[in-house]
Structure formats: C-alpha cells, structure tokens
Amino acid sequence: MRAANRFFSGGGIVGTMLVAGVAIAALLAPVVAPGDPLALIGRPLIEPFTDWRFPLGTDRLGRDVLAELLHGARATLIVGGAAMLATLIVGIVIGTLAGFIGGTVDEALMRLADAFQSVPTFILALAFVSIAGPSLTSVVIAVSLGAWTAPARVLRAEILSLRRREFVDAYRVLGMAPLHIAFREVLPNALPPVITLAAVIVANAILVEAALSFLGLGNPNSVTWGAMIAEGRAVFRSAPFLSAIPGVAIVVTVLGVNLLGDAANDAINARQAQV
Amino acid sequence: MSRAWTVARRRLLHSIPVLAIVVLGMFALLEAASGDAVDAYLAVSGGDAGLVAQLRQEWGLDRSFLARLGAYLAALGRFDLGWSVAFSRPVIAVVFERAPNTLLMMGAAICFSFFAGTLLGVAAGVRPGSVRDRILSALALILYATPSFWLGLMLLVSFAVKLSWFPLGGIENIGMPETGIARVIDIAHHLVLPVLSLGLIYLALYLRLMRSGMVEAWRSDYIRTARAKGLAPNRIAFRHAARNALLPVVTMLGLQAGALLSGSVVVESVFAIPGMGRLAFEAVTQRDVPLLLGVFLVSTIMVIVANFCVDLLYAQLDPRVAVED
Numbered sequence: 001m002r003a004a005n006r007f008f009s010g011g012g013i014v015g016t017m018l019v020a021g022v023a024i025a026a027l028l029a030p031v032v033a034p035g036d037p038l039a040l041i042g043r044p045l046i047e048p049f050t051d052w053r054f055p056l057g058t059d060r061l062g063r064d065v066l067a068e069l070l071h072g073a074r075a076t077l078i079v080g081g082a083a084m085l086a087t088l089i090v091g092i093v094i095g096t097l098a099g100f101i102g103g104t105v106d107e108a109l110m111r112l113a114d115a116f117q118s119v120p121t122f123i124l125a126l127a128f129v130s131i132a133g134p135s136l137t138s139v140v141i142a143v144s145l146g147a148w149t150a151p152a153r154v155l156r157a158e159i160l161s162l163r164r165r166e167f168v169d170a171y172r173v174l175g176m177a178p179l180h181i182a183f184r185e186v187l188p189n190a191l192p193p194v195i196t197l198a199a200v201i202v203a204n205a206i207l208v209e210a211a212l213s214f215l216g217l218g219n220p221n222s223v224t225w226g227a228m229i230a231e232g233r234a235v236f237r238s239a240p241f242l243s244a245i246p247g248v249a250i251v252v253t254v255l256g257v258n259l260l261g262d263a264a265n266d267a268i269n270a271r272q273a274q275v
Numbered sequence: 276m277s278r279a280w281t282v283a284r285r286r287l288l289h290s291i292p293v294l295a296i297v298v299l300g301m302f303a304l305l306e307a308a309s310g311d312a313v314d315a316y317l318a319v320s321g322g323d324a325g326l327v328a329q330l331r332q333e334w335g336l337d338r339s340f341l342a343r344l345g346a347y348l349a350a351l352g353r354f355d356l357g358w359s360v361a362f363s364r365p366v367i368a369v370v371f372e373r374a375p376n377t378l379l380m381m382g383a384a385i386c387f388s389f390f391a392g393t394l395l396g397v398a399a400g401v402r403p404g405s406v407r408d409r410i411l412s413a414l415a416l417i418l419y420a421t422p423s424f425w426l427g428l429m430l431l432v433s434f435a436v437k438l439s440w441f442p443l444g445g446i447e448n449i450g451m452p453e454t455g456i457a458r459v460i461d462i463a464h465h466l467v468l469p470v471l472s473l474g475l476i477y478l479a480l481y482l483r484l485m486r487s488g489m490v491e492a493w494r495s496d497y498i499r500t501a502r503a504k505g506l507a508p509n510r511i512a513f514r515h516a517a518r519n520a521l522l523p524v525v526t527m528l529g530l531q532a533g534a535l536l537s538g539s540v541v542v543e544s545v546f547a548i549p550g551m552g553r554l555a556f557e558a559v560t561q562r563d564v565p566l567l568l569g570v571f572l573v574s575t576i577m578v579i580v581a582n583f584c585v586d587l588l589y590a591q592l593d594p595r596v597a598v599e600d
Contacts, residue, residue, distance in 0.1 A: 111292045111293065111296060112296060114289070114292070114293045114296075115292075115293045115296035115297050115300070117530075117533075118290075118293050118297065118533065118575055118578050118579050118582070119297060119533065119571070119575050119578070120533040120534070120536040120537045120571075120574045120575065120578060121533060121534070121537055122534075122536075122537030122538070122540055122541075123536065123537060123540060123555050123567075123570065123571050123574055124571065126540065126555055126556070126559055126567070127304055127559075127567050127568065127571055128304070130559040130562075130564075130567065131304055131307055131308045131564065132307075203420070207422050210422050210424075210425075211422060211424060211540075211541050214422075214424050214425075214541060215540075215541065215544065215556055215559070216560075217559065226422075229424070229425055229428065233428060236428065236431070236432055236436070237432075237436050240429075240432045240436075243425070243428050243429075243432075244429065244432075247421075247422065247425035247428070247429065250420075250421075250422055250425065251417065251420045251421050251422075251425075252420075253420075254420035254421075255416060255417060255420035258416065258419065258420055259416070
C-alpha cells in the first residue's frame with residue numbers, strides 16, 4: 001500500500017477531521033466570539049440549547065460557555081504546539097550530542113534522562129509551575145521537563161546506528177567539524193522516528209496542561225478548558241454541563257491528535273518498509 | 276535465582292546516580308523558590324527583623340551555597356526532609372501519614388487496569404478486525420484520550436450525586452467510623468470511583484498493547500506450528516499468543532508507576548482522598564515548598580522501587596533477559 005493511502009485510512013481521516021475542527025474553532029474564536037471571552041455578558045447558569053444567544057449556556061458568573069470553549073481551543077493548541085517544539089528541540093539536541101559524542105557525555109546525559117524518567121512527571125510539573133509562577137512559558141517548560149526523554153532516547157539510538165556509516169567517515173576525511181557532521185548530516189537521516197513521537201507529545205502536553213489548569217496552575221491570562229472544568233466543579237450538582245462540555249472538547253482534541261499520530265506512524269513505517 | 280540477583284544488583288547500582296541527580300535537582304528547585312523557610316515561617320507566625328536574622332542563622336540559611344547543600348544532604352541522610360509550615364510538623368511525618376491511602380488506591384488501580392486490560396486485549400486480539408475488536412479498540416482510543424480528573428468528576432456526578440450508589444468523597448466514613456471487616460468494605464466502597472477514574476486510562480493502554488502484541492503473534496511461525504499441530508484455537512490464544520504479548524505490558528507496568536502517582540494528584544483532589552497526591556496539591560496552594568519537594572522525593576523513591584520489582588518480575592518471565600551486558 002502506498003504511504004499516502006496508508007495515512008488516509010479510517011483513523012487518519014477521522015483524526016484529520018477532529019484536529020482540523022479544533023483548529024478551525026481556534027482560528028474562528030475572535031470572529032464568532034469577539035471581545036473578552038471572560039466578560040460577564042448574560043444571566044448566570046443558562047442551560048445549553050435554551051437561549052440562542054448562548055448556544056452552550058452560561059456559567060455561574062454569566063460568561064458565554066461557547067466563547068470560552070472556542071478561545072480555550074486556541075490556548076490548548078498553542079500550549080500543545082509550543083510544548084511539542086520545546087520538547088523536540090531539547091530532545092533532539094541532547095539525543096544527538098549523546099549519540100554522536102558518546103563516552104562520558106553520553107553516559108552523563110543518559111543518567112540525566114534516567115532521573116527524569118524516574119520522577120513522577122506531573123508532580124515535577126506542579127513543583128516547577130508553583131515555583132516559577134503560572135504563565136504560558138512556565139507551563140510549556142513544565143510539560144517539556146517530563147517529555148524530552150522520549151525523543152532524546154529514540155534519537156540517540158538512531159544516531160548510534162548511523163554514526164558508523166561510510167558517509168560519516170567520508171565527511172570526517174573531508175575535514176568537516178564533528179558537530180557540523182552531527183547536526184547537518186547525521187541528524188536529518190535520524191529524524192523520521194522522532195517525528196512520529198510528535199503527536200504523542202502534543203496529546204500528553206494537552207492532558208498535562210488541562211490538569212495543571214484544573215488545579216489552578218494554568219496560564220492565568222487565557223481561558224483554558226481545564227480551568228473551565230474547575231470553575232464548573234463549584235456548581236457540578238446543579239449544572240454538570242459546565243464541567244462536561246470542556247471535558248468533551250479535551251477528549252475530542254486528544255483523540256484526534258492520537259489518531260493522526262497513529263496514521264502518520266503507519267504511513268512512515270510503510271514508507272520505510274518500501275525503501 | 277542467581278539471574279534475578281544479577282538483575283537486582285545492576286538495577287540498584289543504576290539507581291544511585293539517578294537518586295543523586297534527583298536530589299540535586301530538588302535542591303536547585305528549593306533554592307530557586309522565592310522566599311526561604313524563614314519567610315514562610317514568618318508569614319504564618321509573624322516576627323520582627325531581629326527574629327528573621329536569628330532564625331536564618333539558626334537554620335543555617337545565611338551560610339554559603341555549598342554549606343547549605345551540605346547541610347541539606349546531611350539532613351536527607353538522617354531522613355529529615357525539613358519542616359512543613361502548612362502542617363507545623365516534620366515533612367516526613369506528614370508524607371508517611373498520607374502514603375498508605377495513595378498506595379492502596381494505586382495498587383487497586385494497577386490490579387484493575389492490568390487484569391481487565393489484558394483480558395480485554397486478548398478478547399480484541401483473538402480475531403483482529405472483528406466487530407468485537409473494533410468496538411473494544413474504539414473504546415480504548417476514547418478512554419486513552421480522557422483526562423482522569425474529568426472522568427472522575429463525571430463518574431462523581433453520575434454515580435454519587437445522581438444515583439447515590441457511591442459516597443461523594445473521602446477514604447472512609449468519618450462520621451461513623453467502622454471497624455474490622457465493615458471498615459474494609461467501607462474503604463473499598465469509597466475507592467471504587469477513584470480507582471475507576473485512575474485505572475480506566477491504563478486499562479485502555481494495556482488493552483491496546485495486548486491487542487497489538489496478539490496481532491503481531493498471529494503472524495509468527497510458532498503460532499503457525501501450534502495451528503499445524505491441531506491445537507484448539509483458545510489454547511493457542513491464551514497459552515501461546517497471549518503469553519508473549521504480555522511482555523510489553525509488564526514493561527509498561529513499570530514505566531507507568533510514575534504516571535499513576537502523577538494521576539493520583541488530580542484524582543485525589545477530585546475525590547477528597549487524603550493521600551500523597553492531594554498533599555502535593557495542598558503544598559502548592561499553601562506555598563509549602565519543602566513539603567512539595569518531600570512528596571516529590573518520596574514518590575520518586577516509590578517509582579524506583581516499583582521499577583526494581585518489575586525488572587525482577589520481567590527477569591522471571593522472560594528467560595532471554597541477559598545475565599551480563
């Protein structure tokens with residue numbers, strides 16, 4: 001089967017649709033729900049589907065749930081994307097250095113990775129955000145702290161298998177600097193398996209961010225789905241929809257990202273099997 | 276038995292640098308926290324500048340960086356994790372008081388997700404592509420995308436608030452404490468929803484792993500041989516395919532110990548269970564950094580111990596685990 005066909009099989013299509021839907025919601029947020037999503041604009045606790053001005057109802061302070069949800073999509077995708085970039089960059093740099101230099105550097109970096117993998121990542125994230133103070137940057141760093149080891153290990157293994165190849169020796173003979181060989185020549189060949197981790201990293205970042213926001217440690221300057229769930233929790237006996245709706249949004253987004261990742265993984269595996 | 280000992284020794288040697296890095300990292304976080312223990316103490320009890328200077332000297336906070344690190348390490352060596360300002364008690368006492376509840380909940384969640392997950396994974400993987408496989412796989416995908424705290428909240432709304440089948444929170448009935456077997460039942464009753472919200476995600480994970488292991492196994496030669504021998508399909512599925520598919524699940528079991536502890540933070544907060552996870556959250560809200568780092572260190576040690584046990588188990592299950600590297 002061709003790689004492209006592999007990608008657009010069942011799960012790939014559903015995943016693409018779900019993620020595209022969330023991305024469109026994030027892009028359209030300022031158009032559909034202009035102004036501050038946290039503005040108090042209606043009667044509090046309107047049930048969903050009862051008032052056409054607030055299709056998803058209002059929360060206990062009279063904020064438009066739909067507007068919050070759309071702006072929350074923005075925050076979620078920004079955190080997911082930024083955390084993925086940060087995680088991949090850290091993982092790629094550490095993995096390449098460990099794999100290419102080897103020896104003591106490799107040993108030290110891998111013990112560091114062991115340490116980070118032995119730590120309960122969410123408690124580390126909690127500690128980091130509470131000490132650094134909640135902000136978009138600290139949430140992104142907190143997520144990356146617990147996630148960089150996976151791409152680093154995968155990349156290191158890949159580099160280890162590549163660095164004994166002839167083309168590396170050829171570059172050495174040509175007198176190219178070792179770091180230049182590592183990052184410009186070996187790294188691009190080692191990237192595909194790391195790229196398949198991207199979806200897992202995004203999905204994990206979204207879940208960690210949601211949990212941090214739920215505990216009140218998210219980015220205080222934006223609406224987040226986790227914070228909406230926490231807000232709805234105060235009235236969850238009388239208005240469970242306030243917590244239910246943003247939770248469904250999280251499930252849909254993470255499900256979409258996972259499906260997309262699985263499909264991309266299958267496609268890359270199929271391509272590598274072809275080569 | 277000697278093989279298990281080799282694995283054990285290697286693993287123990289391995290965890291020394293890991294612990295050293297974790298402790299250094301904790302000290303760095305402690306130093307980076309704005310305000311020190313004296314500030315935290317004064318925020319609670321108040322005092323003048325003279326008291327501040329006196330306390331700083333008494334607690335060694337005016338000394339050099341290396342001296343502070345030395346004092347910190349010496350204290351850790353005495354199992355002294357510092358003083359919790361929020362609880363006005365030693366950190367270690369507070370953590371150990373809370374640990375059993377978390378261990379109980381985690382243990383139950385691990386057992387539940389492991390047994391249900393592997394069984395359902397076998398059920399799905401026996402005939403890949405069948406209706407049963409598709410339904411189970413789709414459910415697993417959705418569960419795997421569900422945040423545990425939200426699942427917990429929804430279970431709470433449905434089964435505790437609306438149906439009143441389960442208590443709203445806590446670990447046992449505080450108003451009318453039970454004793455003996457009634458107490459065990461009471462605690463189990465309180466733990467059903469938290470264990471479900473913590474365990475269902477891992478159930479999904481083990482189901483997926485087990486299923487893909489089974490799919491892999493159906494393609495292999497030894498299964499064809501088993502078929503050719505004329506063995507009953509169920510026997511092939513359970514005795515041959517499932518046994519090999521189980522290995523990655525066991526590996527994952529060890530890797531998930533940290534994730535379960537992480538999950539317990541939010542789940543214990545939702546269900547008001549007085550465990551270590553909620554303690555971490557309380558430490559955050561009360562700005563009690565020594566307590567938070569104490570929870571962090573104890574939970575890291577728990578993860579290392581869990582990985583150690585899983586490695587031993589794995590060495591027993593898989594004879595290919597090499598004695599020497």
